[in-house]
Amino acid sequence: MTAFYVDRENDLWRVAGHTPEGVELLVCDNPQDPGDQGDGVSFPWTRPVVERWFGPLVAVTPDAEQAELAAVDAALHEVFGLDESGWTLEQSERYLAGVDAVHARFETARSAA
Numbered sequence: 001m002t003a004f005y006v007d008r009e010n011d012l013w014r015v016a017g018h019t020p021e022g023v024e025l026l027v028c029d030n031p032q033d034p035g036d037q038g039d040g041v042s043f044p045w046t047r048p049v050v051e052r053w054f055g056p057l058v059a060v061t062p063d064a065e066q067a068e069l070a071a072v073d074a075a076l077h078e079v080f081g082l083d084e085s086g087w088t089l090e091q092s093e094r095y096l097a098g099v100d101a102v103h104a105r106f107e108t109a110r111s112a113a
Contacts, residue, residue, distance in 0.1 A: 005047075007054040009033070010105050016044045026050050058105070065106045072098040 003015040005026065013026040027042035051057055058064050076098055080091045087095070 004060040005050075005057040006060055006105050007050070007057055009054065010107075011054065012060075013050060013054075013057065016042075019046060023047060060106060065102065068102045068105070069099060072102055 003024075005013040005015075007013060007028075009032060011028050011031050013028050015024050016027045017025045019025060024047040025044035026047055027044050029042050031037050047057070058068065072095075076091075076095045080087050080095070084092070084095075
């Protein structure tokens with residue numbers, strides 16, 4: 001099974017092989033930004049380079065998505081308080097936007113898998 005990562009711009013990176021030293025080689029077959037799209041086959045980059053330029057990278061797994069959702073939930077409850085009934089409309093909308101952003105980050109990967 002091919003491993004996938006998603007970057008900070010929600011681009012999907014696929015593991016396309018390994019260097020002789022065992023470092024993952026990643027390709028982004030369909031960048032969302034037209035300026036990042038080239039002609040022909042995607043050039044493989046080592047994972048450390050991709051992390052440096054496009055990171056953080058998050059492995060696409062159900063556990064990773066759940067962990068990010070839990071982190072957003074905990075952070076916003078810490079800021080807004082545990083009693084959601086006392087939140088303003090703006091706070092509720094910010095919470096939902098945070099959850100939606102996490103789901104969007106993984107949507108492309110779910111479609112590709």
